[in-house]
Amino acid sequence: xxxxxxxxxxxxxxxxxxxxxxxxxxxxxxxxxxxxxxxxxxxxxxxxxxxxxxxxxxxxxxxxxxxxxxxxxxxxxxxxxxxxxxxxxxxxxxxxxxxxxxxxxxxxxxxxxxxxxxxxxxxxxxxxxxxxxxxxxxxxxxxxxxxxxxxxxxxxxxxxxxxxxxxxxxxxxxxxxxxxxxxxxxxxxxxxxxxxxxxxxxxxxxxxxxxxxxxxxxxxxxxxxxxxxxxxxxxxxxxxxxxxxxxxxxxxxxxxxxxxxxxxxxxxxxxxxxxxxxxxxxxxxxxxxxxxxxxxxxxxxxxxxxxxxxxxxxxxxxxxxxxxxxxxxxxxxxxxxxxxxxxxxxxxxxxxxxxxxxxxxxxxxxxxxxxxxxxxxxxxxxxxxxxxxxxxxxxxxxxxxxxxxxxxxxxxxxxxxxxxxxxxxxxxxxxxxxxxxxxxxxxxxxxxxxxxxxxx
Numbered sequence: 001x002x003x004x005x006x007x008x009x010x011x012x013x014x015x016x017x018x019x020x021x022x023x024x025x026x027x028x029x030x031x032x033x034x035x036x037x038x039x040x041x042x043x044x045x046x047x048x049x050x051x052x053x054x055x056x057x058x059x060x061x062x063x064x065x066x067x068x069x070x071x072x073x074x075x076x077x078x079x080x081x082x083x084x085x086x087x088x089x090x091x092x093x094x095x096x097x098x099x100x101x102x103x104x105x106x107x108x109x110x111x112x113x114x115x116x117x118x119x120x121x122x123x124x125x126x127x128x129x130x131x132x133x134x135x136x137x138x139x140x141x142x143x144x145x146x147x148x149x150x151x152x153x154x155x156x157x158x159x160x161x162x163x164x165x166x167x168x169x170x171x172x173x174x175x176x177x178x179x180x181x182x183x184x185x186x187x188x189x190x191x192x193x194x195x196x197x198x199x200x201x202x203x204x205x206x207x208x209x210x211x212x213x214x215x216x217x218x219x220x221x222x223x224x225x226x227x228x229x230x231x232x233x234x235x236x237x238x239x240x241x242x243x244x245x246x247x248x249x250x251x252x253x254x255x256x257x258x259x260x261x262x263x264x265x266x267x268x269x270x271x272x273x274x275x276x277x278x279x280x281x282x283x284x285x286x287x288x289x290x291x292x293x294x295x296x297x298x299x300x301x302x303x304x305x306x307x308x309x310x311x312x313x314x315x316x317x318x319x320x321x322x323x324x325x326x327x328x329x330x331x332x333x334x335x336x337x338x339x340x341x342x343x344x345x346x347x348x349x350x351x352x353x354x355x356x357x358x359x360x361x362x363x364x365x366x367x368x369x370x371x372x373x374x375x376x377x378x379x380x381x382x383x384x385x386x387x388x389x390x391x392x393x394x395x396x397x398x399x400x401x402x403x404x405x406x407x408x409x410x411x412x413x414x415x416x417x418x419x420x421x422x423x424x425x426x427x428x429x430x431x432x433x434x435x436x437x438x439x440x441x442x443x444x445x446x447x448x449x450x451x452x453x454x455x456x
Contacts, residue, residue, distance in 0.1 A: 005224030008260035013099050016091045017054050022047045026093040027073065029086035031333045035346035036076025042069030049073055050093070056100045074100040076342050079251060079335035081305045095255045098215065105218030114219040121213035125177055126206035131440035132181040134430040135423035136406040145175065145186055146202035150431060167199075168238040173275070175204030176246030178338075179371040181444070184403035186245065188392040189275055191401045195289055196282055200243070201236055208233055210252040227257040235269040242272045247306045247335050247370060250274055276369065276391070280312035283319060290398040293322035296364040298394065300325070301354065301373050305335030313369055313391050320398045328357040337449075338372035344449065351450035355380055365389045376449055378408040383453040407444075414452070416441045 003011075024046025027033060033043050042049055052070025074097045083093035106114060133142065139149040173193065179186050193200055211226035231253075234242050244250040253272050262268045279286065298317060302310045310332065317323050330353060334340050340347035355377075358366045365387040368374045378388045388408070396402055410419045419441050420427070420434065427437050448455075 003264045005228060005260050005264060006220050008263040009099070009220065009224075009256065011263065012259055013057055013096065016096055017057060019089045020050065020054065020091050020096075021089060022051050022054070023088075024048075024050055025086040025088070026050055026083035026091075029082040030073070031080055031082060031331065032076060032078055032343060032346065033073065035343045037072040038069045042067070042072075045069075053093075053096060053100050056103050057096065059103070070100075071104065073097070074104065077101070078333060078339045078343065079248075079305045080303075080333050081307060081335070085307075092255060094251070098256070102215055102218045102220060105216065106220075109218065111219070111221070114217050115222060117217035118214035118219040118222055121217060122206070122209065125209075125213060127436060128440040128443050129177050129180050129206055131432060131437045132407070132444060133183055134432055135410075135419075135426050135437060135441075137183055138426070138429075141183065141187065144190065144202070145180060145183060145204070147180070147205050148207075168236060169199040169201045170237060170239055170241075171198060171200045172234050172237045172242045172270075173200045173202050173204075174208070174234060174242050174244050174246075174249065174272075175202065176244070176249040177204065177206055177209060179245050180205055182371045182374050182390075182405070182407045184405050184407070185371055185374065185390045185392055187403050188390075188396045188401055189245065192279065192286070192392065192395065192399070195399060195401075196285055203234060203236075204245075210246075210249040210257070212248060212252055215252070215256075224260070227252070228261070231257055231261055231269050237270065240270045242270050243275045243278050244272050245275050245371075247274070247303070247309070248338070250306055251335060274306050274309055276309050276312050276316070279395075280308075280315055283316065286316075286395075287319050290320050290395070292398050292400060294320050294394060294397045295322040296394070297324045297326050297362065298365050298367050299328045299358055299361065299363045300391075301366055301368045301377065302330075302332035303334050303336050303339075303369060303373070304332050305339070309369060316391065317367070317394060320394060323394065326361050326363050328354060328361060330354045330357055336370040336372045337368075337376045340449070347449045348451075351377070355384060355450065358386060359384055365394070367391055367394055375407070375411075375444070375447055378405070379411045379414070379448065379452055380450070381408065382412055410441075411444060414445065416445060 027046035027049045048067060049069045052067035053074060056070060077097040079094055081094055142149045175186050208230050209226055210230060211223040214223035214226055250272060258268050300313060304310050314325060317325050363386050367389050368377060369391055374390050381388045413419050416438055420438050
């Protein structure tokens with residue numbers, strides 16, 4: 001039988017299970033075992049925990065197999081990646097935990113139920129991404145970010161993006177979905193590539209989904225179809241290189257979709273590099289463009305899930321004249337802010353501690369790496385004596401590049417009806433439904449793990 005996406009994933013699971021010695025080092029390295037609900041006895045028996053995960057993957061024991069501690073660990077994974085470095089045998093425990101969560105989601109549900117869960121999750125993301133981007137951007141900027149518009153401007157797919165039909169670009173810049181809610185960040189990334197003289201094509205949004213909603217629902221068949229569709233679309237650069245913005249999409253592709261494609265197709269369709277690592281690789285070319293001093297004391301909000309990105313971001317900031325980098329001595333965990341959702345109390349405590357440490361350190365700006373970090377933190381600018389910015393806003397200031405952070409301006413209003421009224425002209429111009437738009441706005445306001453001061 002020919003290899004399928006599902007069978008390739010399962011083969012990858014089986015290979016890692018066979019390689020795993022159940023030593024428990026991955027559990028010991030995890031920074032959130034206590035926060036995830038593992039009792040002291042379980043933490044003292046890490047071999048039993050990873051053994052339980054393997055039981056889940058094999059479908060053994062009652063209640064879909066595995067120990068209670070293993071289920072807690074899989075459910076509470078925030079994708080920090082420390083477990084990967086801890087393993088001496090080439091096993092990727094983060095991948096195994098993702099597959100264990102999918103197995104738990106499948107337990108007791110038929111295929112139709114799983115498909116509906118995945119479709120509902122995807123539709124919710126698509127609604128929010130489309131609404132939040134369109135209440136901030138006109139047609140020209142939406143088209144520049146690779147999004148369909150009612151009135152596409154002339155040559156929307158050519159020009160600086162280098163995506164004409166006659167020549168493939170050097171790179172595909174893959175936004176993922178959710179950075180389009182904070183589009184100023186993605187637009188700054190494009191301007192930086194323009195300044196470096198790089199040709200690229202922008203792809204992303206719900207039409208290029210990585211399939212994470214289907215994976216979370218346990219619908220591996222649809223996850224495979226969605227992932228393979230995205231793989232085919234992204235295979236459009238002459239260098240075979242895709243620059244990824246979203247860390248979640250990056251992990252989905254590099255740890256799941258690309259290895260599966262390599263097995264089913266005989267070769268990877270492309271290599272994927274995080275955008276910040278790409279910028280860091282080109283830092284010698286970027287430094288002469290960092291002309292304007294940015295006299296600010298800056299602390300970096302850190303998530304280490306994609307290795308090398310935090311160190312690269314620090315090097316980039318140190319290259320900007322005037323920047324003084326301040327270490328707040330706070331824990332750095334998770335893939336991005338959004339990945340801490342399974343542990344809400346821990347997520348809130350981490351953010352509150354960091355905000356207090358930033359205030360005590362008298363910084364000028366708390367600077368985030370990723371879009372979800374920015375969404376969750378930016379409204380705290382109302383209550384603290386420092387700005388909340390993205391890394392590339394700082395880079396942009398030194399290069400003379402700027403876009404208004406409309407997302408932060410709107411979120412600081414803290415009133416869904418007032419926000420809708422503020423954006424009414426764009427809602428009408430894009431032909432968007434008011435109730436749908438208001439629901440997306442309310443979701444934005446509800447995404448506030450650490451409450452604002454004075455909030456009930």
